[in-house]
Amino acid sequence: MKLRTINTFLLFFLAWFSFADGKPKNELSIDKFYFINIQTKTKIGFDTDIGELEKKIGSSENGLNNTELSITWPGLLLKVNPKWEYDQATKKYQVIPNKYLISNATIQNTNYSTIDGVSIGDDLSKLLKIYGEPYRKTNDLYQYLHNEPDEVWNLTFFLVNTKVNKISIIRGD
Amino acid sequence: MNFLDEFGLSASDNKVTFQWPVSNGTISSVFGDRPANETPNPHPGIDIAGTSGQPIFAAAAGTVMNMPALSPGNSSQLFILHTDGQISVYKHDSTNIVTPGQTVTAGQQIGTMGSVGSGDAVHLHFEIRPAGSTVQAQATDPLLQLPDRPTTIVTDANAVQGTGNNLTNIIPK
Numbered sequence: 001m002k003l004r005t006i007n008t009f010l011l012f013f014l015a016w017f018s019f020a021d022g023k024p025k026n027e028l029s030i031d032k033f034y035f036i037n038i039q040t041k042t043k044i045g046f047d048t049d050i051g052e053l054e055k056k057i058g059s060s061e062n063g064l065n066n067t068e069l070s071i072t073w074p075g076l077l078l079k080v081n082p083k084w085e086y087d088q089a090t091k092k093y094q095v096i097p098n099k100y101l102i103s104n105a106t107i108q109n110t111n112y113s114t115i116d117g118v119s120i121g122d123d124l125s126k127l128l129k130i131y132g133e134p135y136r137k138t139n140d141l142y143q144y145l146h147n148e149p150d151e152v153w154n155l156t157f158f159l160v161n162t163k164v165n166k167i168s169i170i171r172g173d
Numbered sequence: 174m175n176f177l178d179e180f181g182l183s184a185s186d187n188k189v190t191f192q193w194p195v196s197n198g199t200i201s202s203v204f205g206d207r208p209a210n211e212t213p214n215p216h217p218g219i220d221i222a223g224t225s226g227q228p229i230f231a232a233a234a235g236t237v238m239n240m241p242a243l244s245p246g247n248s249s250q251l252f253i254l255h256t257d258g259q260i261s262v263y264k265h266d267s268t269n270i271v272t273p274g275q276t277v278t279a280g281q282q283i284g285t286m287g288s289v290g291s292g293d294a295v296h297l298h299f300e301i302r303p304a305g306s307t308v309q310a311q312a313t314d315p316l317l318q319l320p321d322r323p324t325t326i327v328t329d330a331n332a333v334q335g336t337g338n339n340l341t342n343i344i345p346k
Contacts, residue, residue, distance in 0.1 A: 046246070069292050081292050084249070086242035091269050093242075093249050093289045101247050103292060136213065143213065147308040150244040156212050171246050172214045 028131065028144045033153055033169045034115040035076075035107050043115065046102050046153075046171050050080065064100070075109030075120075078102050106168040114155070114167060124162040131155075189255040191232040191318045192279055194263060194299050195286070197325035198223040201296060204314040217312035218262065218300035221326065225267060225295045227286040231277040232261045232299070232319075239273035248290030248298070251283060258304025262312075265291045265298055 034045040042056040050071060054060060061072045070079050083099035086092075113119035116130050127142060136143040140160065146153040151171055158166040202220035206213050231253055238252035238260070251263045251271070267287025271277055288295045300312040322328070 079292060081247060081290060084243060084247055084289050086249070088242075093267060093287070103246070141213070145215070145310075147310045148245065149307065150248075150250065150309050151246050152215050152217065152310050154212070154214060168212055170212055170214055172216065 028146045028155060030146055030148075030153075032115065032131075032144075033146060033155060035105060035112050035167070035169070036115055037076075037112055038119075039111065044076070044078075044102075044105060044112075045169070046105075048102055050078070050100050050102075051098075069100075075107055075111045077106045077108070079104035102171075104168065104170045106166060108166050118157070118164060118167065120164055120166070122164045124159060124164075127157055127164065187257060189233045189235075189257045189259055191261070191301065191315070191320075192230075193319055193323065193326060194230050194232045194261070195221050195223055195227065195297060195326070196230070196323075198227070198297070198327075200322075200326065200328045201293075204312075204316065215310065217309045218264075218298050219315050220293075220296045220298050222294055222296040222329070223286045225285075225287060227295075228282045229263055229266055229284045229286055229297055231279055231281045231283050232301075234279045235261070235277060237271045237273050237275045237277060237283070242269065244290065246290060249287065253277060253283070260302040260304075260306070262300035262302065263297060264300075265289050265296060 034043045036043060037057045040057050042053065044053065050064070057073060061074070064071045064080070068079075069081065070077060072078070079102070080100035081103050083096045083101050084093045085096055087094060107113075108120060110119050110121060118127055118130060124142070131144055134142045135145045141156060141158055143154050143156045146155075154170050154172065156168045156170070157164050158168075198221040200219055201222040202216055204216060204219055206215060233253070233255050235253040235255040238254050240250060240252045242249060244250050244264070248264045249266050249269070251266060251269050253261045253263075255261065263284065265286070265288055266284035267289060269284045271283045277283060286295055286297050291298070299315055300309070301315045301318055302309070302312045306312070
C-alpha cells in the first residue's frame with residue numbers, strides 16, 4: 001500500500017514535470033501583439049484590415065506599395081501579404097483582390113504604443129516591469145515570443161542607451 | 174492530439190529516412206535564427222527557392238493529414254504524418270494534388286511550389302516536426318535528417334550566414 005502511494009506520487013510528479021518542461025519559455029499571450037494609435041485608440045494587429053485602418057487613423061502616406069508590399073503612416077510601417085482562399089474543387093489557391101493581412105508592423109514615434117503602454121522613448125526598466133524577462137536580449141534588442149501551432153510571433157523592442165527607439169511585431173512562419 | 178491514433182496508425186520504432194522534397198532549388202533561409210537583418214526571427218524550417226509550379230515531393234512515405242488548407246497566417250500548407258510519428262510540413266505551395274487521409278510514397282509529387290501566404294519570392298518552406306509536437310517551434314532542423322545535398326540544390330551565401338541556432342531554447346525538448 002505504501003509502495004503504491006509512493007509510485008502514484010512519483011508518477012504524478014513525473015507527469016507534472018513533463019508538462020511543465022514542455023511549456024514554452026518567456027511566452028507572451030496572443031493579446032499582447034497589438035499596437036495602439038494613441039490619438040484614436042485604434043488597435044493595430046495581425047487581424048487589422050488595412051482599409052478599415054485608413055478610415056480610423058487617416059490616409060496612409062503613399063498608399064500600398066505593391067512592390068514592397070508595405071504601407072506607411074508617420075511612425076508606423078506595415079508589411080502585408082495578399083489574402084488567399086483555397087478552392088476545394090480545383091485544389092488551387094487564389095488571391096482575394098484588395099484584401100491584405102499584416103505580417104509585420106513597426107512603430108517609430110510616440111503616436112503609437114504597444115497595447116500595454118510601452119512607447120518610443122520609454123526606459124528599459126518600464127519594459128521589464130510590464131513584460132518581464134525576454135526570450136532573447138542584447139544591449140540593443142529585447143525580444144518576446146508567442147507560439148501558435150503553425151507560427152512563431154515575436155514582439156521586439158530596439159533600444160538605444162536603454163531607451164526604446166523602435167518596436168516591431170512579426171508573424172513568422 | 175495524438176495524430177497516430179487519429180489516422181489509425183501505430184508508431185514505429187524505426188526512424189523514417191527523409192529525402193529532399195524538391196529536385197532542384199536554392200536554400201534561401203536556414204533553420205534557426207534568420208540572418209541578422211533588421212529583426213532576428215526564429216525560423217523553424219528551411220526555405221528552398223525555386224520556380225512557380227515546380228513539383229514538390231513527399232520527403233518520406235506517410236499519410237496526408239487533415240489540416241486546413243490555409244494556416245491562420247494565410248500560408249498554404251500540407252502536412253504528412255510518418256510512421257515514426259514525425260510530421261513533415263510543406264508551405265506556400267500553389268497547388269496541393271493530394272487529399273487528407275491519402276497515403277503517399279516517398280518521392281511522390283504532392284504539390285507545386287508557389288508563394289501563397291508569403292511576401293517573399295516563390296519558395297518551399299519545409300519543416301520536420303518530432304512525434305508529439307504541438308507547436309511549430311518544436312520543429313527540428315531538416316538538414317539534420319536529409320541526405321547530403323544534391324548538386325542541383327545550392328545554398329544562397331546569405332542563408333548560411335544565419336546563426337544556425339536551434340530553437341530548443343524556445344521550447345525545451
